[in-house]
Amino acid sequence: MDDVVIDVAGLRHSYGKFEAVRGVSLRIHRGELFALLGTNGAGKTTTIEVLEGLQAATAGRVRVLGLDPVRDRTTLRPRTGVMLQHGGFTGSLTVRETVEVWRRLTVAPRPAREVLALVDLADRAAVAVDQLSGGEGRRLELALAVLGRPEVLFLDEPTTGMDPASRRRTWDIVRELQRAGTTVLLTTHYLEEAEVLADRVAVLRGGHVVATGTPADVVAALPARITFRLPADPALPDLPHATRSVRGDRVDYQTRDLQDDLTRLLSWAADRQVRLAGLSARPATLEDVFLDLAADQQPRVPQQERETTR
Amino acid sequence: MSRTTMTGPATRDRATRPTWQILALLRMELLVLRHNWTATAMSVVTPLLVAILLTSGYGGQPVPGVRRVATVSAVLLTFVVHHHLTTVYAARRQEMVLKRLRTGLPGDRTILLGTASGTVLTFLGQALVLVLYAVVVLDLPAPVNPVIMLVALLLGAAVMAAYSAALSAVTRSSEAAMLTTLPSMVVFLAAPGALLPLDTLPPALDRILWFLPMGPFTELLRVGWLGRDDQGAGLSLGASVWAALPSVGVLVAWLVLGLLAARRWFRWEPRNG
Numbered sequence: 111m112d113d114v115v116i117d118v119a120g121l122r123h124s125y126g127k128f129e130a131v132r133g134v135s136l137r138i139h140r141g142e143l144f145a146l147l148g149t150n151g152a153g154k155t156t157t158i159e160v161l162e163g164l165q166a167a168t169a170g171r172v173r174v175l176g177l178d179p180v181r182d183r184t185t186l187r188p189r190t191g192v193m194l195q196h197g198g199f200t201g202s203l204t205v206r207e208t209v210e211v212w213r214r215l216t217v218a219p220r221p222a223r224e225v226l227a228l229v230d231l232a233d234r235a236a237v238a239v240d241q242l243s244g245g246e247g248r249r250l251e252l253a254l255a256v257l258g259r260p261e262v263l264f265l266d267e268p269t270t271g272m273d274p275a276s277r278r279r280t281w282d283i284v285r286e287l288q289r290a291g292t293t294v295l296l297t298t299h300y301l302e303e304a305e306v307l308a309d310r311v312a313v314l315r316g317g318h319v320v321a322t323g324t325p326a327d328v329v330a331a332l333p334a335r336i337t338f339r340l341p342a343d344p345a346l347p348d349l350p351h352a353t354r355s356v357r358g359d360r361v362d363y364q365t366r367d368l369q370d371d372l373t374r375l376l377s378w379a380a381d382r383q384v385r386l387a388g389l390s391a392r393p394a395t396l397e398d399v400f401l402d403l404a405a406d407q408q409p410r411v412p413q414q415e416r417e418t419t420r
Numbered sequence: 421m422s423r424t425t426m427t428g429p430a431t432r433d434r435a436t437r438p439t440w441q442i443l444a445l446l447r448m449e450l451l452v453l454r455h456n457w458t459a460t461a462m463s464v465v466t467p468l469l470v471a472i473l474l475t476s477g478y479g480g481q482p483v484p485g486v487r488r489v490a491t492v493s494a495v496l497l498t499f500v501v502h503h504h505l506t507t508v509y510a511a512r513r514q515e516m517v518l519k520r521l522r523t524g525l526p527g528d529r530t531i532l533l534g535t536a537s538g539t540v541l542t543f544l545g546q547a548l549v550l551v552l553y554a555v556v557v558l559d560l561p562a563p564v565n566p567v568i569m570l571v572a573l574l575l576g577a578a579v580m581a582a583y584s585a586a587l588s589a590v591t592r593s594s595e596a597a598m599l600t601t602l603p604s605m606v607v608f609l610a611a612p613g614a615l616l617p618l619d620t621l622p623p624a625l626d627r628i629l630w631f632l633p634m635g636p637f638t639e640l641l642r643v644g645w646l647g648r649d650d651q652g653a654g655l656s657l658g659a660s661v662w663a664a665l666p667s668v669g670v671l672v673a674w675l676v677l678g679l680l681a682a683r684r685w686f687r688w689e690p691r692n693g
Binding site for chain 1: 433435436440441443444445447448451452455456512515516517518519520521522523524525526527688
């Protein structure tokens, strides 16, 4: 009836006394590529493993393609593909043997040659998997994840440990799969990956979603930045849309109206004949979002009137 | 690009059938053996050679010979199935193969059975070779009731596999398995008819120790093979089955306990940090 493929409401998950996920809600639509961003320990892997059905939720509602990943395991599994964060091969088997074993465990699998070509491992087919480089091992994982042409693909830090060329190739593959209609949920701590690939992102911190939306939306919710080296005259101006902080010899304004505040700053400098060394002005990036939201102790507090000199 | 979208319940593809899945996992375990001759020699060839050596002095002596083969089978069962399978479960867990399997079609029980299948088949093959050797070379009588023997071998292997799964939880490597399976191997083998002699222990102690898994296991082998009980009385087919029931019952009880322990302690992925 609807095209919501992944529906999570109030998901909580605890390991003993430690609560790793504390009330996550997500709605991911068919064909969407959604990225979960966060530092280590933010709850990304726990969230994705609950969706994969590897762990049961402690509380909350989880549906993938309208099914419960744990209870409806047998119905759901033929329709999902999973790439775990850490591999899962028996080292002495060759690449081809590994793919052949997994083909037997997959409904309507792609031919081995096709998936190996897809991930650029065709010429490594006869190599034992423990001889593969880190990036090649990850690409083999990806090959197994897409063996059954899944409708929903879960990728847990798919490009960690890859060289830049492998990473770009992986992005291309993921984009091709998305174009063919696959819904993709990936976790990453590479911001570039989220910006390049994702239709929407959710930033996780301490088991909570602290921001969600398109990469542009999430970035737009954050202030732009003006920075320069601390001038000799320490009487810095107050800008109407900005908060100011000084770290070492760097002055940092976070502004809601970059053009207006920058104009005022420049005319202040012109009036006083102050030289603003190392001046830079730029809109927020996903990295700022990440650092602000992922590291901040009080992420939900508006940053409007915060004047800090730490 | 052609893309089939399944909407209903999973089609009855063979990949969704547990037997097919177990065969796929068996294939994986056999490939591991083929690639690693050291492991193969350690777990397949050496135990069999030792077993043949240990029985070789019993040519033409039906009762002592069969008792010796039963003893050696108990040792094979503990070393090959219990000890070796503990290392296999631990290795597949540490390699994250078990976790990866759980993301796919096979259910948890199928994964555990499939991973055990290579080891259990190895043991059954060894037992078959040993029996053939005893009958053909040592000139022992042919088994009277091979079905009872097969029940013993299968049930014994199942009991060992269940405790292997439970013990793999505290086993981090194959080296560690030497230590973690030592107590269980001693307990399993300290039964009359296994590593303790028949007919010489004080009767009360003999009765108690008989309840350790290898007591009923070896008794089933003796009764099935010779078609008579340990006192030497001949048993009809019906009486053999009747005499086998207590042993089967004790093994089933051990199996249930082992499965509960495995359910309680088995780990699918390495402990973090």
